[in-house]
Amino acid sequence: MSKLTAYLVADLFDGATRRRDVAVLVDGDTIRGVVEPGGLPEGVATIELATGLLAPGFIDLQVNGGGGALLNSAATLDGIRAICTAHARYGTTALLPTLITDTPEVTTAAITAVRDAIAAGVPGCLGIHIEGPHLSVARKGAHNPGYIRPMDEADFQRLVSTGIDHVITTVAAETVPPEQIARLTAAGVTVAIGHSDAPYEMAMAAFNAGARGVTHLFNAMSQLGHRSPGVVGAALDSPDAWCGIIPDGLHVHPAAIANALRAKRAPGRIYIVTDAMSTIGTTMTEFELNGRVIQRAGGKLTLDDGTLAGSDLDMIGAVRFMTGTVGIGLEETLRMASLYPAQFLGIDRTHGRIAPGARADFVHLSDALDVEGVYIGGERQHFAPLG
Template structure:
């Protein structure tokens, strides 16, 4: 019996363009071809999708938690699985579980848990994002200042010997010098600048040393001034810097988002992240991070002093915000949630697009931009109703 499946859609977005009356032929979790319905082999099992839009599954490179689990405190395969499943509900089919600044022991435990989750085949787990602890206290945001510290030899060894294919780390450009950045990138680590109070010149030197990313553009970094362009100015000026962006209406003003998109000369190097905490896909109203209580109210998460502490955002919500509030086209917004993060991580041959050889990771979007159905590796995902 054949295991080939044909997904037939009225309208398909493959990551580059829209196709009508197209069919995706899938075998063993991979796309074999995109065909006209009349070209499909007779033995392929057919799945009809009438109405809406079939698109690549979303790729999120900054996910602290979901489904009631936070990676910092859910350091197990089951914890990683819970986070991935919580975001799959909203169309995210590949993500980097993200560890917020913590101790060396917790960092190693998170690396171990993610590596074991990948080995166990947890759907959607791509690798790990380690955000801190080598940050600027002046731009700490919700990170515990008592745990922020310089990078040492043990840290470099830990990051470059994880046994995980895709490792992203966020550092402050003034805390981690170019020589250390160069060693990390030579060891296969993707380096992003964030939680940094660096000058334009120092940030630019970090890019020259191999840093290629910016963690949540505008948030927790030196801003763009007319004489002191800061990290934001360096990020917008660098043609090679990829910028993550939290589009929830709280972290960045829509006008600032629009200006950043123009400055980066789209298409290409601004991609969406959620920076989601454990509340996404759960009924939690509060949780703890490093012993501090974070409250959930009005669509945002805050510490007691009002500091934003990650987000209560899912990727489909970010897409709605970008199209309905910022006014970006749906096709370009979808690229920001699929193709561009995959290109930054170097996995765009298999993720972020629908093409021969790519993983069969799809989200079927309703006309209201809801996730009607989600497939990971060609397998339809099912979810329990939220409490």
Template sequence: MTRFAITGTDIFDGVRTRRNAALIVADGRIEEVREAVDLDPDLPVERLNGGTLAPGFVDIQVNGGGGVLLNDHPDVDGVRAICEAHAAFGTTSLLPTVITDREEVTFAAIDAVKTALARHVTGCGGIHVEGPFIALKRKGAHDAACVRTMTDEDVAKLCAVDLRPFLITVATESVKPEQIATLTRAGILVSIGHCDGSYEDVSAAIRAGARCVTHLFNAMSQLGHRTPGVVGAALDSADVWASIIADGHHVHPAMVDLALRAKKGENRMIAISDAMPTVGSAGDVFELGGRRATRQSGRLTLDDGTLAGCDISLHDAVRYLAGPVRLPLEEALRMATANPARFLDRETERGFLRSGAAADFVWLRDDLSLGRVWMNGRERRDEKSERLGQVARP
């Protein structure tokens, strides 16, 4: 048995911060978090120098990383490359995300993730299919030529996929409430996004079983005093989760703060990276559906100026939330750990430092820079430990 303890740092266990505590790991699993007194004298103990130990980050929307876009590399090697790129920044579990594309690409990505899970590719936690069943008006950087309405045949094909967690982002314009109900009964997590629907439309989708809203504020109908839109429906429902991009480009920090204070339902906000291939890569240009996307000062855009995903890791999002947005560190960490794990119904395995969970955790220094990363109880070592793209600071 490989068993050791870590002390000398605050320990955020997913619920609260424990001080003067020790994290005990045994054979790749969390044994317990306990007071750092009277430890077994034969137990190897490593003492860190301050900072915070936290669960590994859980990212439910990752389009790419390490120079790889899942749409362009819908195979196991592509999934592995994306997971490895983000692991360097503390994301120990993620959903590789395939965006709007041809059906064969979508299902190739689904098959790749299914195979990656079967082969225990480290860091792969399921799949997120974003589109093609979205609103053309709110397509953002998605390929308009592939946007379409969901058919009953599509529903049957999706329900037949033997892969969980399976998250799909759809728009109310392209998917009926009864189709959402069928998908959710099959165990598929449905999120509303890239949607111009009304408050009433989205509320009906939530009643049908939709459990989330994808990247709140971006690519959706906005909050109006007579037309609350997708944003209003998301904030007003205690039953629905909302993911949000915290990068300094997609949402103003004041709006992030307002959304957190307005959202009904305790701890229902999830930080996402919406990362593209530039994360963990020196390359500043990549192809997105045959169009050029360019990184400049941490911002990714198509040639027409449309935002094209993000150049951040989830660690960057945590620093942004605890910095410009001024959230307490516990809340920022919870949005990147416990909340997404709970949304995915994986809280016994990920997002928390508690008995029986995978020993995936990160050490943040006092300045919130990333110190070290452990996956399955083993420290991850990578020469590329520094961010190659920097999050914007307003």
């Protein structure tokens, strides 16, 4: 039997506009409506949120790890549960556990673990993002070049037969040609271009073949030159290409983020990702990735040679950076953290909004943008103290 609850909200951002003094009516795991408090059904249970702001829960489409677990080395149900729990603390109500370039065996194990997590109802586990191994060695970043390779038919079949509704794969435009991109998208896989040294024309051909956008704009891709616009230029120029971006002040300069937001052609949007590693929600100072030690210091994760290896960023930290440092308005920043990633993935009817028919996934923020409460499927999440 469903449970009807009304959240009495002093300040609501529903994904489109701000509204004052309304009631969000939740039936089980679904929002029934947003009404005036006087229009509530008789006897409905109420929860009062008299201060702060209620907003759609954050959606992070690139999460390598959290809570001490890294998908590459903890491709298990428990590993995914640890990742989702760690990020929920910071307002993330849906995410894609992300596998960095690895062996076919590890890739298969990660797919199985995500499928099991979804079947088990792990709160926040939405699907999987498989980043690599079909990348450019020239733009490998922290990916192990020994595992990077072209896509063969076995790789293709693995991607299209996951049994998971929401699958993103990041590929290089020069490694995976338009014909393969078209086959992947026709089979329901969302393709993003990343870790790619492709010229502008090749990137545009990938978008025309069905690639939906780029993974972490500016990072590990050919840059915007005045004669060679590269992947960055193609992503900003294409009206259909969506762009994830990592706003931690280390991966992309605040001025570059601001310039990208001004340059991006509509209707494409730029959305926030964390590219977070296992350190989120822990006091870890180092961890291993494919046998290599990653150091954590000063909010930065690096290999021994100084190469950035993912981020130490959570979503509420990204929201604060966008508003406080880049200078983007709070409502647009919240769209970048929820509505736009939902639109990119094609799930904006049920995610990224507080509206009738959407999932009851939302985050309660203080005026200082601290996370006061997190609700996934209508259930308030509870977290152990950090230690």
